[in-house]
Amino acid sequence: MTTTELTITPLTVPQNLDDPDAADFIAFGELNRLICDEEVGLPDLAESSSQMLASWQDESDWLHVGYVARRGEEIVGMVSLAYAQEEHAKAAEFDLLVPAAYADQGILDALLLHAEDDARRRGRDVLQTWTLHRPVTGDDALVPKTGWGRIPPTALSALLESHGYGLEQVERNSELDLYADSAVLEHALAEATAFAGEDYRSLAWELPTPPALRDGYAAVLARLVTDAPSGDMEFDEEVWDADRVARRDVRMTSAGELVAVAAVEHIPTGEIVAYNELLIGSDRTGVTHQFGTLVAREHRGHRLGTIVKCANLLRWRELVPQSPRVSTFNAEENRPMLDINEALGFVPVSYAGAWQRKI
Structure with a gap:
């Protein structure tokens, strides 16, 4: 078990992916693909860092912020948040990204709490996120409040349930x-x-x-x-x-x-x-x-x-x-x-x- 302290720092949004400060944002895109591959075997569900960059740079309609978790110099996870810019907006949408190699080290829990704190600081009181799942194969499926669809439990879904999140809906990827x-x-x-x-x-x-x-x-x-x-x-x-x-x-x-x-x-x-x-x-x-x-x-x-x-x-x-x-x-x-x-x-x-x- 590692004793290196976990640090969480803001994700830098570069002007250009060729800039010296672009390394973490490039890693963000790569981590997105890795998570999609690990969770459902479909890395192409994730946008690349080049596809995401313009949306992160333009804050006119949505504000995007991110945080990078490290042990030492090694990136072990990230969390991104998106905030609609309408004056009446109450929701914060977030995406937890921790690869399987680090899922048992408390990193998911730390990043979730960090995301919730960020939402509170910005005056948002509705937190939303999405989890990816393979088709159901066992009897322990999760059923959303709508009653439509079923998904198998994962480490991330278990974490969300333990923090009081409710499964509201299931979406089918076809x-x-x-x-x-x-x-x-x-x-x-x-x-x-x-x-x-x-x-x-x-x-x-x-x-x-x-x-x-x-x-x-x-x-x-x-x-x-x-x-x-x-x-x-x-x-x-x-x-x-x-x-x-x-x-x-x-x-x-x-x-x-x-x-x-x-x-x-x-x-x-x-x-x-x-x-x-x-x-x-x-x-x-x-x-x-x-x-x-x-x-x-x-x-x-x-x-x-x-x-x-x-x-x-x-x-x-x-x-x-x-x-x-x-x-x-x-x-x-x-x-x-x-x-x-x-x-x-x-x-x-x-x-x-x-x-x-x-x-």
Whole structure:
């Protein structure tokens, strides 16, 4: 057992990853990938340090802070926190990153307490985090308050429970083979388009969002935290406008990423009422990630979710023909969206648990 004292210091956010002070931030990206690999065998779930850097540098909409745990000179864990910048915001989202080699040394507990103290200092009283899980294989599964989905216990979930966190929701991580026959997507798109009728028309673009669409896109992006199923997770309502969309576009493409958007406009009102986003890093042979997908509550039942998903996937196969698969997360209680995914060929590969504590 080591006797070297544990130290926890702030994570430096460099101006550039080539700068001398960038080593810890680069290690942060590498640790993210390691944790995803250890927990579920999917390192590509994590963003790279280059993909995260712009979001950490721009504090306009979210403040990101991190802390590095060391024994001597060795990094043994980190914790990152994200704070929405709206004046009314109450939540602090955090991510504990301790590799398996150090999970039994009290480092997780120390970093969790450090994160909670940081949240208190910033006046936040709702703490939220997510854990990664492989599919359930035993009888000791954890069931969220929603009653939908099950996850196996882990060292991190046990720690959170011991500190008073409740499992609020389970999300399913599914993947689709992008090399599969496109006939399923084409048929589903044709049927859904005919069903939706003439009041709806499809839109498509790649970031940056065209200026003429920013206001409409801002309105539907704002609804992701209010209209998407979230159990009892208390997400802060977000304030969106065209400028925020432009800032987000810069952050999402700063490291050479490609982002494609498929949307549906309600012609009588001119409102964007559904959207789907696909993103890939600068390596176009890597895994594609689905970001937001939403159908505005009052327009559900018209198969708009199928339209945006299929339209974007079909277009994506032309834009990025070398990406092998797309990964997405959906709440287990969101059966309408999971029904679409399953019909299109998505298969579950891992799960996430959403945890919350009020202090």
